[in-house]
Amino acid sequence: MMIHQSGPEAATKFLSFVNASPTPFHAIHNASVRLENAGFRKIKEKDDWEKDLTEGGKYYFTRLVFVVHSFAFNERLCRNQSALLAFTLPKEWKAGAGLSIVATHVDSPNLRVRPVSKRTKAGYLQVGVETYGGGIWHSWLDRDLSLAGRVVVASPNGFTSRLVKVDKPLIRIPTLAIHLDRNVNESLKFNQETEFVPILGLVESQLNAQREAPSSSDKKPGASSVQGNHHSQLLALLAEELSIKAEEIHDFELHLYDTQPSVLGGINNEFIFSPRMDNQFSSFAAVEALAQWASSTSAGPLEGNVNCIALFNHEEVGSVSTSGADSSLIPSLFERLSPTPAAFAQSIAKSLLVSADMGHALHPNYLSKHEDNHQPRMNGGIVIKTNAKQRYASDAIGTFLVKKLVERKGGQVQEYEVRNDMACGSTVGPMLSKIGVRTVDVGCAQLSMHSIRETAGSHDVQNAIDLFTSLFEGFSELDKQLSID
Incomplete structure (x- = not known):
C-alpha cells in the first residue's frame, strides 16, 4: 500500500523555485519577481538612488554580467543578471547604521x-x-x-x-x-x-x-x-x-x-531530491525570509539594522567575477549607505554577515568521513561550520550570535568541523569577512553535494527561513547585549 503524505509548505515552495531556475539567470529573475510581489522597488547601480531612499523602504538591484553599449537590455525583468542584492531600511535610518546580511550563491556545478x-x-x-x-x-x-x-x-x-x-x-x-x-x-x-x-x-x-x-x-x-x-x-x-x-x-x-523535476521523497516526505540545492536551497530561504518579513504586519516600525540579502554567482569557481562575492557588490552598498569614513566604520562595527551554504550530512555508508563529534543530520537544524584554517569565517562570537538567533525561533543547532586528515571546502564567507564585518558560516545538511541529484531535508527549508527571519527581526537588539571591547 502506498503511503501519501504532504510535505512542509516551505519545502513545497522551494520545489517550485528550483524547478523554475535551471540557471543562475533564472534564479535571479525568479528571486526578483518574488521581491517585487513583496513590494520591493528596483533601483539601478548606475543611478544616484541614495537621495530617493525613504523610511521603511524596500529596494533591490541586480548586477549586469556584461554590458555592451549598443545593447538595449530589458532590465525591468532582470533577465540578464546573475547577482542580486536586496535591502530594507529601518524607519529612522541614517548613515552609520549596521547591516544584517545573508549572503548566498545561485550557481552550481x-x-x-x-x-x-x-x-x-x-x-x-x-x-x-x-x-x-x-x-x-x-x-x-x-x-x-x-x-x-x-x-x-x-x-x-x-x-x-x-x-x-x-x-x-x-x-x-x-x-x-x-x-x-x-x-x-x-x-x-x-x-x-x-x-x-x-x-x-x-x-x-x-x-x-x-x-x-x-x-x-x-x-x-x-x-x-x-x-x-x-x-x-x-x-x-x-x-x-x-x-x-x-x-x-x-x-x-x-x-x-x-529535466527530471525536484520532488519530495522518503517514506514520510522527509527528503528533497533535487538538482542545484547547493546553493539554491539557501538562496530561496534568504529571499523568502526577507520577502515574508518585509510583508508582515509583525515587522513593526522597521527599526534597527538595514536588513539585506546578497545572491552571488561564480562561487563554485572562486567568486572572482563582477557578480561574485569577491566583487564590489557588498562593499559598495556599505559605502553608498554610509559615505563618510566614520559612518562606514560605524556601520561595519554594527553589522553581521551570515554566509549561508549547504553542509555535509553524515552518510550512513561512509561514517569515517566525519569527525566523531561533528556529524550533522538532515532535518536536524542549522549547521554552524567552523575551520581553524579559516576556510570558514565562523568564530566564537559569530557562533554565539547564531545560536541565540536560532534559539529565538525554538530551533536547533549542529556543529561541523572537517577531519584533520581531509581537505576543507570554503564559501563566500571568508572573502566577505575581509571588509571587516563579523561573519559566520552556516548551512543545512545534505547528501550527494555536487551531484546532478542531491538530497536534503524537507524540514530544513523552514529551519533556514527561521534563522534568517530571526536575524532580520532581532539581531540589532541582541547585539546591544553583547560587549566584547
Missing part, C-alpha cells in the same frame, strides 16, 4: 555549451561542452538533459538578452554498455574531453530537416554571427522557443540541466 559547439562524429550530432565547478560528473551520464540560459537576439531597437528554457529532454551523455567494457564498475573515471560529449541527434535528421534559405547566400557573415559555430538544428530550436528567426540569434550562454 554543471555543463555549459562551448562558444563553438558544433561537433559531428559517427553519424551523430554532438554538442561541445565545458565543465563548470567541481561536479560529480559521472552522475550526469544517462540523464535526460536539456538546455537553458540566455540568448542575445536582434530587436527593433538594437539587441536584447532573453531567457530560454527548453522544457523537454533534448540531449544525453550515454554510457558504454557493460558488454563493451567489463571493467566499468571497477572505475568510474573517464576522459572529460573525449568521453563526455552530449548527443543532440542523428546527422540524418539534420540533413533531412527543412531549412530556410539564407536571405543573401553570397554575403559573408559578420563577426557577431554565430550561425557557423553551432548546429543549425540547435539554433532553429532556440529560435522556435523565442519565436524569432534563427539568424536573429547573435550569441548565447546555455547550460545543461536535468
Whole structure:
C-alpha cells in the first residue's frame, strides 16, 4: 500500500523555485519577481538612488554580467543578471547604521555549451561542452538533459538578452554498455574531453530537416554571427522557443540541466531530491525570509539594522567575477549607505554577515568521513561550520550570535568541523569577512553535494527561513547585549 503524505509548505515552495531556475539567470529573475510581489522597488547601480531612499523602504538591484553599449537590455525583468542584492531600511535610518546580511550563491556545478559547439562524429550530432565547478560528473551520464540560459537576439531597437528554457529532454551523455567494457564498475573515471560529449541527434535528421534559405547566400557573415559555430538544428530550436528567426540569434550562454523535476521523497516526505540545492536551497530561504518579513504586519516600525540579502554567482569557481562575492557588490552598498569614513566604520562595527551554504550530512555508508563529534543530520537544524584554517569565517562570537538567533525561533543547532586528515571546502564567507564585518558560516545538511541529484531535508527549508527571519527581526537588539571591547 502506498503511503501519501504532504510535505512542509516551505519545502513545497522551494520545489517550485528550483524547478523554475535551471540557471543562475533564472534564479535571479525568479528571486526578483518574488521581491517585487513583496513590494520591493528596483533601483539601478548606475543611478544616484541614495537621495530617493525613504523610511521603511524596500529596494533591490541586480548586477549586469556584461554590458555592451549598443545593447538595449530589458532590465525591468532582470533577465540578464546573475547577482542580486536586496535591502530594507529601518524607519529612522541614517548613515552609520549596521547591516544584517545573508549572503548566498545561485550557481552550481554543471555543463555549459562551448562558444563553438558544433561537433559531428559517427553519424551523430554532438554538442561541445565545458565543465563548470567541481561536479560529480559521472552522475550526469544517462540523464535526460536539456538546455537553458540566455540568448542575445536582434530587436527593433538594437539587441536584447532573453531567457530560454527548453522544457523537454533534448540531449544525453550515454554510457558504454557493460558488454563493451567489463571493467566499468571497477572505475568510474573517464576522459572529460573525449568521453563526455552530449548527443543532440542523428546527422540524418539534420540533413533531412527543412531549412530556410539564407536571405543573401553570397554575403559573408559578420563577426557577431554565430550561425557557423553551432548546429543549425540547435539554433532553429532556440529560435522556435523565442519565436524569432534563427539568424536573429547573435550569441548565447546555455547550460545543461536535468529535466527530471525536484520532488519530495522518503517514506514520510522527509527528503528533497533535487538538482542545484547547493546553493539554491539557501538562496530561496534568504529571499523568502526577507520577502515574508518585509510583508508582515509583525515587522513593526522597521527599526534597527538595514536588513539585506546578497545572491552571488561564480562561487563554485572562486567568486572572482563582477557578480561574485569577491566583487564590489557588498562593499559598495556599505559605502553608498554610509559615505563618510566614520559612518562606514560605524556601520561595519554594527553589522553581521551570515554566509549561508549547504553542509555535509553524515552518510550512513561512509561514517569515517566525519569527525566523531561533528556529524550533522538532515532535518536536524542549522549547521554552524567552523575551520581553524579559516576556510570558514565562523568564530566564537559569530557562533554565539547564531545560536541565540536560532534559539529565538525554538530551533536547533549542529556543529561541523572537517577531519584533520581531509581537505576543507570554503564559501563566500571568508572573502566577505575581509571588509571587516563579523561573519559566520552556516548551512543545512545534505547528501550527494555536487551531484546532478542531491538530497536534503524537507524540514530544513523552514529551519533556514527561521534563522534568517530571526536575524532580520532581532539581531540589532541582541547585539546591544553583547560587549566584547
